[in-house]
Amino acid sequence: MPSAPIPHNDQERVAALKSYHILDTATEKDFDELAELASVICNTPIALISLVDKNRQWFKARKGITDSETDRALSFCAYAINKPDEILEVEDAREDARFVDNDLVTGDLNLVFYTGVPLVDENGYALGSLCVIDQERKKLNNMQRSALKVLANQVIDKLTLRRKVIELQEAQNRNLRLNKLLITKQQEAMQIIKNTPMAMALHTGIDMTIVFANDMMLNAWGKDEKVFQLPFNIALPELAALDFPSTMRRVYRTGIRYEQNEAHMTYSHFGILKQFYYNYAFTPLINEDGKVWGILNTAIDMTNVVRNRLAAESAEQQLRLAVQSADLGTWYINAQTREFIPSSKLKELFGYRHDDALSYEAALMQITEDYRAKVAAAVEATITQGEAYDIEYPIVGYRDKKLRWVRATGRLYKSGNDNETAHFSGTIADITERKEDEQRKNDFIGMVSHELKTPLTSISGYTQLQLVRASKNDDKQGQELAIKSKRQIDRMQALITGFLDVARITEGKIMLNKTDFDIAVIIKTVQDELLAIHNTHKLNFNFFEGVKIQADQDKVEQILVNLINNAVKYSPQGTVINIKCSTKGNDAFIAVTDHGIGVNDIDQTNIFKRFYRVDNTQTTLISGFGIGLYICKEIVERHGGKIGVDSKIGKGSTFWFTLPLLPVAEINNSHIHLKA
Ligand code: ADP
Numbered sequence: 001m002p003s004a005p006i007p008h009n010d011q012e013r014v015a016a017l018k019s020y021h022i023l024d025t026a027t028e029k030d031f032d033e034l035a036e037l038a039s040v041i042c043n044t045p046i047a048l049i050s051l052v053d054k055n056r057q058w059f060k061a062r063k064g065i066t067d068s069e070t071d072r073a074l075s076f077c078a079y080a081i082n083k084p085d086e087i088l089e090v091e092d093a094r095e096d097a098r099f100v101d102n103d104l105v106t107g108d109l110n111l112v113f114y115t116g117v118p119l120v121d122e123n124g125y126a127l128g129s130l131c132v133i134d135q136e137r138k139k140l141n142n143m144q145r146s147a148l149k150v151l152a153n154q155v156i157d158k159l160t161l162r163r164k165v166i167e168l169q170e171a172q173n174r175n176l177r178l179n180k181l182l183i184t185k186q187q188e189a190m191q192i193i194k195n196t197p198m199a200m201a202l203h204t205g206i207d208m209t210i211v212f213a214n215d216m217m218l219n220a221w222g223k224d225e226k227v228f229q230l231p232f233n234i235a236l237p238e239l240a241a242l243d244f245p246s247t248m249r250r251v252y253r254t255g256i257r258y259e260q261n262e263a264h265m266t267y268s269h270f271g272i273l274k275q276f277y278y279n280y281a282f283t284p285l286i287n288e289d290g291k292v293w294g295i296l297n298t299a300i301d302m303t304n305v306v307r308n309r310l311a312a313e314s315a316e317q318q319l320r321l322a323v324q325s326a327d328l329g330t331w332y333i334n335a336q337t338r339e340f341i342p343s344s345k346l347k348e349l350f351g352y353r354h355d356d357a358l359s360y361e362a363a364l365m366q367i368t369e370d371y372r373a374k375v376a377a378a379v380e381a382t383i384t385q386g387e388a389y390d391i392e393y394p395i396v397g398y399r400d401k402k403l404r405w406v407r408a409t410g411r412l413y414k415s416g417n418d419n420e421t422a423h424f425s426g427t428i429a430d431i432t433e434r435k436e437d438e439q440r441k442n443d444f445i446g447m448v449s450h451e452l453k454t455p456l457t458s459i460s461g462y463t464q465l466q467l468v469r470a471s472k473n474d475d476k477q478g479q480e481l482a483i484k485s486k487r488q489i490d491r492m493q494a495l496i497t498g499f500l501d502v503a504r505i506t507e508g509k510i511m512l513n514k515t516d517f518d519i520a521v522i523i524k525t526v527q528d529e530l531l532a533i534h535n536t537h538k539l540n541f542n543f544f545e546g547v548k549i550q551a552d553q554d555k556v557e558q559i560l561v562n563l564i565n566n567a568v569k570y571s572p573q574g575t576v577i578n579i580k581c582s583t584k585g586n587d588a589f590i591a592v593t594d595h596g597i598g599v600n601d602i603d604q605t606n607i608f609k610r611f612y613r614v615d616n617t618q619t620t621l622i623s624g625f626g627i628g629l630y631i632c633k634e635i636v637e638r639h640g641g642k643i644g645v646d647s648k649i650g651k652g653s654t655f656w657f658t659l660p661l662l663p664v665a666e667i668n669n670s671h672i673h674l675k676a
Contacts, residue, residue, distance in 0.1 A: 003073045003078070004072075004075065004078035004079040004081075004082060004098075005082055007081060007082055007126070009125070010054075012125065013081075013125045013126065013127070014053065014054050016121060016123060016125040016127065017051060017052075017053065017125070017127045017128075019163065020127070020159050020162065020163045021163065021166055022051065022060060022162065023053060023058055024058065025060070027060075027061065028060075028061075030158055031049055031060050031061040031155065031158065032061045032063075034049065034061065034130070034151050034154055034155055034158070035047040035048060035049055035061035035062065035063045035130075036063055037151055038063075038130055038132050038147075038148060038151050039063045039064065039132060041144055041147045041148065041151075042115070042132040042140055042144050042148060043144075044064075044113070044132040044133055044134040044138070045063075045064045045133075045134060045135070046063060046064030046132065046133035046134065047061075047062075047063040047064065047130075047131070047132045047133070048061065048062050048063070048065070048077075048131050048133070049062075049119075049130055049155055050075070050077040050116070050128045050129055050130075050131060051127055051128035052072060052075060052077055052078050052081055052126075052127070052128045052129075053072070054072070055071070055072050056069045056070065056071060056072050056075075057069060057070055057074075057075040057078065057128065064133070065109070070104070074102055074103055074104050076088065076090065076093075076099065076102075076104075076111075076114045076116060076131065077128055077129040077131060079098065080116040080117075080118050080126070080129040080131070081118050081126035081127075082126075083118070084118045084120045084124065084125075084126040085118075085120075086118070087115060087116065087117050087118075087145060087148070087149070088114070088115065088116045088118075088129070089114075089139070089140070090113065090114040090115070091113060091137055091138065091139050092112055092113065092137045093105045093111055093112055093113070093114060094112060099111075099114075109135075110135045111135065112134060112135050112136050112137055112138075113132075113133060113134035113135075113136060113137060113138035114131060114132075114133050115131060115132050115140055115148065116129035116130065116131030117129055117130050117131070117148050117149050117151075117152035118152070119152055119155055119156050119159070120156065121156060121159070121160065122160065127156075127159070129152070130148065130151055130152040130155050190212065193212070193214050194214045194215065195214075196214065196216075197216070198216065198298055198299070198300055199213075199214065199216040199217035199219075199297075199298065199299040199300070199301070200213070200214045200216070200217055200296065200297065200298050200299075201213035201214070201217045201296075201297040202285075202294055202295070202296060202297070203232065203248060203294060203295045203297060204293065204294040204295075205231075206249065206252065207231035207232065207233065207245075208231060208232035208233075208245050208248050208249070208295065209230065209231050209232070210227050210228055210230055210231075210232065210235050211228070211229070211294070213228070213297075217297070217299065220276075220278075220299055220301060221236055221239065222238075222268070222269040222270040223235065223236065232244065232245045232248070233245060238267040238268045238269075241267075242265055242267065247282065248282050248295050248297075251282045251284050251292075251295055252284065252292050252295060253292075254284075255284045255286060255290075255292050256284070257281060257283050257284060258281065258282045259280070259281040259282075260278070260279070260280055260281075261279045261302075262277045262278075262302050262306055263277065263279075263280060264276075264277055265277075265278065275303070276301065276303050277301075277302040277303045277306040277307075278299045278300065278301060278302060278303075279299065279300045279302055280297070280299035280300070281297075281298050281299075282295050282296070283295065283296040283298065323427060326427075326429070327345065327429075327430070328345065328427040328428065328429050329342070329343050329345035329346030329347075329348070329349050329406075329427065329428040329429075330342075330343040330345070330425065330426070330427050330428070331343065331346055331410075331425055331426065331428070332423055332424075332425045333360065333379075333383065333423060333424045333425065334422075334423050335383050335412065335414070335419065335422035335423055335424060336419050336420060338360065340358075340359060340360035340363070342358050342363065345428075346358075346363075346428055349395065349404060349406055349428060349430055350363055350366045350395055350397065350398060351366060351395070351396070351397020351398035351399050351400045351401070351402065352398050352399065353399065356398075362398075364376055366395045366396055366397065366398055367393055367394070368393070368394045368395070368396060371393040371394060374391070374393070375391060375393050375408075378391050379424070382410065382411065382412050382424050383412060383424050386411075386412045386414070388411060389408065389409060389410045389411060389426060390407075390408075390409045391407070391408055392405060392406070392407045392408075392431065392435075393405070393406060393408075394406075394435075403432075404430055404432045405430075405431045405432045405434075405435035406428050406429060406430055406431060406432075407428070407429050407431045408426060408427070408428040408429075409426050409427060410424060410425055410426015410427065411424070411426065412424050413425065442502070442503055442507075445499045445502065445503055446499070446500065446503030446507075448499075449496045449499040449500045449503065450500065452492075452496055453496055453500070456489060456492060456496065459489055460486070460489045460493065463482055463485045464482075464486070466478065466481075466482040466485075467479060467482035467483065495625070498625070498627050498628070498631065499625075499627070501627075501631050502610065502627050502630065502631065505630075505631065505634045506610075510634065510635070510638065512552040512638060512639070513552045513553075513554070514550050514551055514552055515550070515552075515553060516548060516549075516550045516662055517548065517549065517551075517553055518545055518547065518548050519543070519547045519548070519549055519556070519581055519588050519590070519659075520543055520544065520545040520546075520581070521553075522553060522556055522557050522560065523541060523543045523560070523579070523581055526557060526560050526561055526564065526579075527541045527579075529561070530561065534564075534568050536568065536574070537567075537568050537571065537573065537574070537575060537576070538574070538575070538576045538577065539564070539577050539579065540576060540577065540578045540579065541579045542578065542579065542580045543579075543580065543581035543582075544581075544582075547582075547583055547588045547661070548661065548662040549588050549660065549661060549662055550662050551639050551659055552635075552639075555635045556635075556639075558631075558632075558635070559632045559636065559657060560579075560592075562629070562631070562632055563592040563632065563655045563657075564577065564579060564592055565628075566592075566628060566629075567592050567593075567594035567596065567653075567655070568594075569622055569624070570594065570596040570597050570619075570622065571594040571595055571596025571597065571652065572595075575594065575595040575596065576595060577592065577593065577594050577595075578591075578592070578593045579591075579592050580592075580593070583661060584658065586660060586661050587641065587658035587659060587660055587661060588658065588659045588660075588661055589656065589658050590656065590657055590658075590659075591654050591655070591656040592654065592655050592656070593652065593653070594652050594653055594654075595652040596652050596653065597618045597619075597650065598647045598648050598649040598650055598651050598652055598653055599614065599645060599649070599653055600647075600649050604645050604647060607626075607629050607645070608629045608630060608632075608633040608643065609630060610626070610627065610630045611627060611630075612626045612629075612630075613625075613626035629643075629655075632657070636657045636658075636659070639659050639660070640659075640660050641658045641659040641660065642657065642658050643655075643656070643657040643658075644656055644657075
């Protein structure tokens with residue numbers, strides 16, 4: 001059985017057929033009716049709309065058979081499509097060499113008669129055929145043939161129409177998808193604008209209608225979303241008064257962006273007249289035709305930045321004036337590069353001329369040798385550890401060789417982790433006069449105290465004698481007078497000793513006579529001594545034995561007596577004073593706590609300085625010279641210990657000091673030694 005020849009353009013033909021999206025679709029009434037009509041008109045039991053696929057023929061409509069497709073090799077229609085312009089008529093297949101042994105002819109279907117009209121589309125592709133089939137010999141008349149052609153045209157029309165509907169639907173779906181995408185993109189753009197950390201608004205039309213503004217812009221305007229879709233003038237009359245709309249209109253007209261930095265403006269913001277600084281821009285938005293369709297309004301609030309800068313500038317100017325009028329020298333050292341920039345005044349203090357070059361090393365060399373290392377160490381501690389810098393030292397002028405005392409104060413300036421701009425700077429003042437005054441005062445105090453000491457010792461002796469004599473004579477009044485005199489002489493002697501101590505300290509002549517001892521020994525002595533004197537306060541001693549130190553016993557006793565006497569002096573009668581001794585790490589820790597007037601934070605930093613006394617209504621009636629704590633501090637520090645105060649005004653104070661403990665090895669050794 002010969003198969004129907006395959007048309008030369010079969011590949012394109014099959015592609016054309018596929019473009020109708022008809023193969024393997026469900027039956028459709030329209031096509032079924034056309035097949036029915038063909039069968040009725042041609043008076044055949046079978047009518048088919050057959051579409052010839054690559055390897056099969058598939059029936060879109062079938063009347064009289066149940067199979068939905070057959071192999072292409074069996075297909076009569078495959079013959080029909082070879083001649084698109086002709087009707088294929090087979091009156092009796094049994095007599096046709098092409099079909100005589102075709103399964104459809106010899107098999108159950110028993111096909112005898114076949115007539116098919118090719119279904120040719122607008123591009124000339126024969127997609128299949130509309131055919132009628134009978135099981136007996138037959139011939140169509142002209143009317144039937146023409147009707148079959150008309151029906152075939154109808155099939156093609158329907159196929160074409162159906163394809164158009166599908167294409168239309170696809171286009172519609174595509175449009176829907178695009179619309180959705182557009183909306184999503186628009187929403188994304190809005191979201192970006194909404195969350196941009198910059199005030200943004202979109203204006204369109206010549207009246208600058210507000211299409212959209214993000215929260216930052218609404219806040220800058222002092223408005224809410226009610227201004228959307230309103231013209232600028234109506235929505236924002238406060239800003240319209242500042243002439244923004246006319247600037248925007250110019251941008252609209254010219255298409256040239258307008259920009260302002262740190263523009264200063266004053267307008268009513270949420271009903272309050274306020275000043276602002278803004279960096280803002282009006283950017284023209286241009287469409288495909290090159291026309292401006294809107295304006296993007298962007299703004300950054302610079303108010304705080306500008307205000308801070310202005311404040312810093314004004315503070316800097318004030319500082320410069322203050323430095324100038326106080327006749328202070330200044331310096332700058334870059335913490336990283338160690339570049340040193342001294343002011344003219346600083347050069348002058350170091351004995352240099354204004355136009356002389358002065359390096360940091362050269363400056364150090366002008367400091368007297370005994371202070372040089374201390375100053376260099378303080379500078380290093382400030383630069384590397386950020387420690388406060390406040391130091392007094394003498395300089396010998398480079399050219400004039402004059403001795404000057406200066407006080408230098410400064411600090412490290414550093415913002416965050418920025419090491420490049422970190423710098424150490426400060427001011428330096430000439431304190432020579434003050435130092436000379438102090439020196440004169442010291443010399444005078446030292447001399448007077450020394451001169452007073454001898455006669456006072458004699459007076460003390462005479463008083464002692466008087467007391468003995470009065471006791472012998474049973475002269476009660478004489479005894480009492482002698483005791484009172486003795487008390488006053490003791491006070492005076494204590495004062496003179498204090499002044500002499502100060503003089504010795506300033507001249508660096510204080511001597512320590514160190515021995516190893518248990519601190520409990522001192523506390524017991526002080527306890528016995530002071531309990532007898534101070535019956536106005538309740539003294540509580542709390543200590544244990546075995547806290548051993550190596551120190552000047554008399555001087556440590558002097559510190560403790562001083563702190564307890566102060567506690568008595570500066571707290572109301574009848575209150576409790578606790579004296580406690582314990583250990584803290586490698587130190588002995590001694591604390592005196594009272595419930596007295598207390599010391600404020602500022603005074604706390606000063607009371608250990610020489611001659612410093614707190615000046616307030618509570619202290620004016622209490623006598624003193626402000627040297628006790630100074631002497632204590634010097635003695636403690638000479639021992640390698642620390643002294644300090646924790647205090648609250650009106651609540652009381654704890655004055656404490658530490659002294660290094662004797663190392664355990666030494667204690668053990670001395671123990672063995674004693675036993676031996
Ligand atoms: P003086 O007591 O002679 O003035 P000090 O050097 O002992 O000198 O003390 C300095 C200052 O510290 C005192 O003038 C006083 O104001 C304050 N001060 C010392 N001890 C106490 C204390 N326990 N409570 C309150 N203030 C004190």
